[in-house]
Amino acid sequence: MSARTESILPSRSAMSELRLVVRQVGYEQLSFWLNPVGAIFTVGFSLLFLLLLGASAGSSRISYLHNIKLVQYYVPGFIAYGVMSASFNSLAITLVIRRETGLLKRLRLSPLPTWTLLTSILLSTLLIAFSQVVLMLAVGRWAFGVHLPSDASGIGALVVVLVVGGLSFAALGIAMSTFIPNQQAAGPVTSTVFFVLLFLSGLWFPLKSGSALAKISTFFPIRHFITAVFKTFSHPGSSAWSGHDLLIVVIWGVVGAVVALRRFQWAPHQT
Amino acid sequence: MPAVSVHGLVRSYGQLRAVDGVSFEVDAGEVFALLGPNGAGKTTTIEILEGFRERDAGEVRVLGIDPGDRRSGRRLRSQLGVVLQELAVEPFLSVRQVLARNAGYYPAPRPVGEVIELIGLAEKADAKVKTLSGGQQRRLDVGLGIVGNPALLFLDEPTTGLDPAGRRTSWELVRRLAGEGTTVILTTHYMEEAEALADQVAIIASGKIVAHGPPASLGGRDQGAATIRFQLPAGVTPANLPVAVVGEGPSIELRTDRELEALYELTRWALEREVQLTGLTVSRHTLEDVYLQLTGADPDRFQTDSAAGAPVRE
Numbered sequence: 001m002s003a004r005t006e007s008i009l010p011s012r013s014a015m016s017e018l019r020l021v022v023r024q025v026g027y028e029q030l031s032f033w034l035n036p037v038g039a040i041f042t043v044g045f046s047l048l049f050l051l052l053l054g055a056s057a058g059s060s061r062i063s064y065l066h067n068i069k070l071v072q073y074y075v076p077g078f079i080a081y082g083v084m085s086a087s088f089n090s091l092a093i094t095l096v097i098r099r100e101t102g103l104l105k106r107l108r109l110s111p112l113p114t115w116t117l118l119t120s121i122l123l124s125t126l127l128i129a130f131s132q133v134v135l136m137l138a139v140g141r142w143a144f145g146v147h148l149p150s151d152a153s154g155i156g157a158l159v160v161v162l163v164v165g166g167l168s169f170a171a172l173g174i175a176m177s178t179f180i181p182n183q184q185a186a187g188p189v190t191s192t193v194f195f196v197l198l199f200l201s202g203l204w205f206p207l208k209s210g211s212a213l214a215k216i217s218t219f220f221p222i223r224h225f226i227t228a229v230f231k232t233f234s235h236p237g238s239s240a241w242s243g244h245d246l247l248i249v250v251i252w253g254v255v256g257a258v259v260a261l262r263r264f265q266w267a268p269h270q271t
Numbered sequence: 272m273p274a275v276s277v278h279g280l281v282r283s284y285g286q287l288r289a290v291d292g293v294s295f296e297v298d299a300g301e302v303f304a305l306l307g308p309n310g311a312g313k314t315t316t317i318e319i320l321e322g323f324r325e326r327d328a329g330e331v332r333v334l335g336i337d338p339g340d341r342r343s344g345r346r347l348r349s350q351l352g353v354v355l356q357e358l359a360v361e362p363f364l365s366v367r368q369v370l371a372r373n374a375g376y377y378p379a380p381r382p383v384g385e386v387i388e389l390i391g392l393a394e395k396a397d398a399k400v401k402t403l404s405g406g407q408q409r410r411l412d413v414g415l416g417i418v419g420n421p422a423l424l425f426l427d428e429p430t431t432g433l434d435p436a437g438r439r440t441s442w443e444l445v446r447r448l449a450g451e452g453t454t455v456i457l458t459t460h461y462m463e464e465a466e467a468l469a470d471q472v473a474i475i476a477s478g479k480i481v482a483h484g485p486p487a488s489l490g491g492r493d494q495g496a497a498t499i500r501f502q503l504p505a506g507v508t509p510a511n512l513p514v515a516v517v518g519e520g521p522s523i524e525l526r527t528d529r530e531l532e533a534l535y536e537l538t539r540w541a542l543e544r545e546v547q548l549t550g551l552t553v554s555r556h557t558l559e560d561v562y563l564q565l566t567g568a569d570p571d572r573f574q575t576d577s578a579a580g581a582p583v584r585e
Contacts, residue, residue, distance in 0.1 A: 020375070027364070027372045034363040034399070102357030106415070109321055111349035112376045266323075268357065 017116055024112070024120035025127070032128060042090060043128065046082035047135050050074060053204070054144050064208055068234065072147065075140035076229040077203050080165070082132035084222065087125050087166045089194050091173035095121075096186035099177070100268045108266040126166045133162060149232045149240065157240040158232040164246060165225045168253025172221075175256040178263035197222050221252035272335060274299040274423055274454040275320060280329035282315050289315045291478035293329075297471065299422075302445065302455045304469035304486075306462075308566050312478040313458045317425055320456070322347055334422055349378050352421030352453075356428050358408045362401035366392050366411055369400060370418050377419035389447075390414040391440060406437045413441065417448065424448060426457040430464060442467055462558040472558075476566040490561035497530040497555050499537070504546035513540045 033039050057070040065073070098104050107117055140146040149158045176193065180186050198204075200213060201222035207214040217223035224245035231242045275297040282290040290312040297303040307313050318324040319331060322338035331338055336347045360369055367383060374380035387396050390410040395403060403411065409432060416424055426445070430438040445468050449455055459465055465472050466486045473483040474490075482490045503509065503520030513536040516525040527533045530553055541548050556564075 023372075023375055027368070030368065031361045031364055102355050102359030103361070105323070105357075106353070106355060106359045109323060109348060109351070109353045109355075110373065110376045111345050111378075111419070113345060 017113065020112065020116050021120050021123070024116060025123050028120055028124035029127060032124070042086070043132050043135070046078050046085060046132050047139060049081070050078040050136055050139060051143070053078075054139075069146075071140075071144045072234065073230065075136060075144065075146045076233045077226050079133050079136050079162075080222075080226045080229040081198070081203055082136060083129045083162055083166050084169050084225065085194070086129035086132065087170040088173040088176065089190050090128070091121070091125050091170055092176040092180070092190045093186040095174060095177035096180045097183050099265060100183045102268055104266045105268070122167065122170055125170055126163065129166050130162070147233060154232050154240040158229070161225075161228045161232060161242075161246060164253075165228070165249050168221065168249050168256065169225075171253045171256035171260055173256075174264065175259035178260065178265065181269050201226060221249045224248045272299075273297060273332075274301070274334060275303075275456065276330070276332045277316075277320070278330040280316065280319065280331060281327045282312075282319060282324070283327055288478050290319070290326075293475065293478070293480055295471075295473050295480060295483060297454060297456060299454050300449060300452045301470045302449050302457065302468050304465040304472045305456065305458045305475060306460075306465055306472060306562060307458075307475035311475045311566070313475055314427070316475070317427065317456065317458065321351060321353060321425060349376075349419065350422045352416040352419055352424040354412050354416035354424070354426045354429055356431070358405070358412060360400045360408065360411060360415070363399055365397050365399055366403070366414075367396045369411065370414055373415050374418045379420055380418055381420045383418070386414045386418050389417070389444060406433050409433060410437070410441070413444065417453075421453065423454045423456070426455060428458055428460065430459070430461065438464070462562060466558050474562055474565050481565045482561065486558055489558060490556070490565060492556035492558070492561050495555065496526045496528045497553055499525050499527065499530060499533060499551070499553050501537075501551040502549040504541070504544075504548065507546065513537065 032042075054071045054074050057074060060070040061067050062070055062073060095104075108114070137148055141148055149155050176190060177186075180189050197220055201207075201217045201220060202213065203222070203226065207217055207223070214223075228242045228245040228249065231245075232240045273296040275295075277296070278294045280290050280293040281288065293312070293316055295303075305313050305316065315324060319326045320333050320338055322333075322344050325339055333347060334350050336343045338344075338347055364372070366387065370383045370386055374383055374386075387393055390413055392403075392407060392410060392414070395407060400408065400411065409429075413426075413429060416426070429445070430441050433441060442464070445455055445457070449468075455468075457464075457468065469486055471484065472486045472489050473480050475481070484490075487493055501523055503518075503523050507520075509516050509519060509523065512523075514525055514527075514533050516523050518524050525533065534553065537548065
C-alpha cells in the first residue's frame with residue numbers, strides 16, 4: 001500500500017481494528033453454526049412458536065384491537081420475541097458460560113482490544129437475531145398472508161426498532177449475566193425472568209388497555225418493544241414510528257449498559 | 272534489563288494481605304518457578320504481572336512496561352503468552368481454527384502449522400476441540416499460549432492432569448522455548464517439575480517469599496547433613512555395621528554431615544565381607560522437604576476463597 005492511499009484512509013490502526021472486528025464476528029458465527037443442533041434450535045424456537053400459535057389462531061380476529069387478524073399481531077410479536085430471546089436470553093447464558101469456563105479471561109489476556117471483543121459479540125448476536133427475523137417475515141408473508149411493512153417509512157422504522165431493541169436487550173442480557181453465579185444457574189434464572197416478563201407484557205395476546213396487566217407492562221421494556229415492532233407492520237407512513245415506545249426501550253437499554261459496565265467480570269466466580 | 276522485576280508488591284483483599292511485600296527478578300530467557308500452597312498469593316502475583324489485576328503498592332515492570340498502566344496494556348499483552356489452569360476453548364471450532372483465530376490477535380504470530388507440530392496435535396488439527404481428550408485440550412491450551420510468539424510465557428500448573436508421557440512432552444516444549452530465548456514463569460505443585468525446568472525457584476507462603484534461589488541450593492538444601500539409606504544385608508545386625516545407624520533393618524538410615532567418611536567406612540566394610548548394600552542412596556533435603564518445612568507441614572491449612580480468589584486462613 002502506498003503512502004498516498006494510506007493517507008485517505010481513516011488510519012491504519014482503525015482499519016486494522018475494523019478488520020479484527022469483522023474477523024472476530026466471522027469466528028463467532030462459525031462457532032455458533034458449527035454446532036448445528038444448538039443453532040437450529042436457537043433460531044428455530046421462535047419460528048416454531050409462531051407456526052404453532054399462528055396455525056391455532058386460524059382466522060380469529062381481535063375485537064378490542066381494530067378487529068385485526070390475531071396472526072397480524074403474532075408475526076410482529078414473535079419477531080420481537082426472537083430478537084429478545086437472542087439478545088437477552090441467549091447472550092446472558094452464553095456470557096455466563098464463557099466467563100465460568102475462563103474463555104473471557106483468556107480473551108482479556110490476549111491483545112484483542114476489549115471494545116473489539118464486545119462489539120463483535122453484539123454484532124454476532126444481532127446477526128443471529130436477524131436471521132430469525134428474516135425467517136419469520138417469510139413465514140408471515142407466505143404462510144399467513146400477513147401485511148409486512150412495505151413503504152420506505154415502515155421498513156426503515158422496522159430496521160431501526162429491531163437494531164435499537166436488539167442492542168438494548170443485549171445490554172440488559174449482559175447486565176443479567178453479572179447476577180448469575182454459575183453455568184448451571186444460567187438457563188433456569190434467565191428463562192424464568194424472561195418468561196415472567198413476557199407473560200406480563202402480553203406476547204401471547206394483546207393486552208386490553210386499562211387492564212391491570214397493561215398497567216404493569218407499561219413499566220417494563222418488552223411491551224413497548226412489541227408495540228414498536230407491531231406499529232411498523234400496521235401503521236402506514238410516519239405513524240409507523242413509535243417514538244415513545246422506543247424511548248422507553250432505550251432507557252432500559254441504558255440502565256442495562258450502566259449496570260453491565262459496573263458489574264462486568266472477566267474471571268470465573270468459581271475456581 | 273530483567274524481563275520481570277517486582278519490588279515490594281502488595282495486594283490486599285479486605286483485611287487480608289494476599290501478597291505482602293513480594294520482590295523478585297526474572298532474567299530474560301530464564302525459567303522461573305513460583306511454588307506455594309493454594310491461596311499463598313501465586314495467582315494474585317501472576318495476575319498482577321499479566322495486567323489482569325491491580326496492585327495496591329510496589330514497583331512492577333514486565334518487559335519494561337508497567338502492567339498497571341492501561342494505556343500500554345495492549346502493547347504488553349501482544350508480547351505475553353498465558354496458559355491458564357482452566358481448559359478454556361470453544362468446543363465446536365477445530366484445533367486449527369482456534370489457533371488461527373488467536374494468531375490473528377498478535378502482531379507477529381508463530382505459523383499455526385508450526386504450533387500444531389510443537390504441541391503434537393498434527394493428527395487432530397481438523398478435529399473439533401470437544402472431541403479431544405483432556406490431555407490434548409491441555410496441549411491446545413499451551414498452543415494458544417505460544418501462538419503469539421511471546422517474549423514472556425506464563426504457565427499456570429501446565430502439567431496438572433497430564434499422564435507421565437504428556438508431562439515429559441510438555442517439559443521438552445518448555446525447554447525448547449527457553450532455549451529460543453522465551454522467558455517462562457510457571458506455577459506448579461510438582462517439585463520434580465520445578466527441579467527439572469526452573470533456573471530459579473521462589474517459594475511463597477502467606478503472601479511472602481520465604482525462599483528464593485536455584486532449585487539445587489534452595490533453602491540451603493545443598494548444605495548440612497546428608498542421609499545415607501540402604502537395605503541391611505542378610506545375616507548382619509545393625510550392631511555389626513562400622514557406623515552408628517537408625518533402624519533395625521531391613522531399611523537402614525544414617526544422618527551425617529561427614530558423608531564421605533561414612534560412605535568410605537561402609538563400602539570398605541561391605542567389600543571386605545563381600546556383601547551388597549542394596550538400594551544405597553545418599554541424599555540431602557529434597558526440594559519437597561524444603562517446601563514442606565517452609566510452608567508449614569500441612570499445606571491444606573490454607574483455603575482459597577473462591578469468590579475473590581483471596582486466600583483466607585482457617
